[in-house]
Amino acid sequence: MRKLIYYVATTLDGFIAAEDGTFDGFVFEGDHMQALTEEYPETLPVQFREMVGITDAPNRHFDTVLMGRNTYQVPGGLPSPYAHLRQYVISSTITGTPDDVEVISTNPLEKVRELKQEDGADIWLCGGGRLAAELLPEIDGLLLKLHPVVFGAGIGLFDGKVDTSRFQLTDVRRFDSGVAFMTYAKS
Template sequence: MRKLVYYVAVTLDGFIAAEDGTFDGFIFEGDHMAGINAHYPDTVPTQFRAAVELADAPNQHFDTVLMGRHTYQVPGGLASPYAHLRQFVVTSADLDTPADVEVVREDVVGRVQALKAEDGLDIWLCGGGKLAATLLPEIDRLLLKIHPVVFGRGIPLFDGKADIRKFARTDATLFESGVSFMTYDRV
């Protein structure tokens, strides 16, 4: 069975974006970028893959991406940010999306359970915090890029009521840039 993997950048104080949904405070230069991109090329937006020499890189971990509306509609966002993956946006709002981006308007938990039952690579939960809180019972793994920065306020890693779930750290990589890449699996 495929896993739902919440793979996201997060601040030391637990935010995945600023209050306005931007993430300019994260570190985009340093040894962590090459290291993470080499291991997770599937998570680089299609438009930028050639620039980081990943244009022809096969998907190693994910073939599907799931994101909330605010993650999909980040300022300066792309209509089809991950064209190399099967793309889903969860929202109740009316969105004008290209044919390769499917909108999920109801029963997101049921839709994720159906996706997990399909054959294929894992499912990447790209954001946001409200969607992550809703899907916490279905999240099998957390991949956290912890940046050495504090936002003070913003969009939390899990935004909303969620039942307690325990995870065990299964891997950790520390980079000279100060970014830590942590892997946690549900226990």
């Protein structure tokens, strides 16, 4: 069975974006970027893949991406940011997306359960915090790109009321940039 993996950058104080939804404070230079490009090429938007010359890189971990409306509509974003994946946006207000971006307007938990029953690679939960809180019962693992910054306020990793859930740390990778990849499996 496929797994739902919440793969996201976070600050030391647990924010995935600033209060206005931007993420300029994250570290975008350093040795961790090479690891992202080589190991998780499918998690890079089309625009970045073109810029670094990896448009034909195979999907190594994920074949499907889920994102909330704010993540999908990030300023300067693309109408089809992950054209190399099946793309789903969870929103009750979005209309007029490209053909390769499907909008789920009701019951995202049910849709995730359906997707997990299909054959294929894992499902990437790209963001945002409110969606992660809603989908927490179905999240099988976390891959947190922990950045050595503090925002003080912003959009939380799980932005909303959630039931207590335990995860077990299964791997840590540290980079000279100060970023650490923290991998957790649901206990």
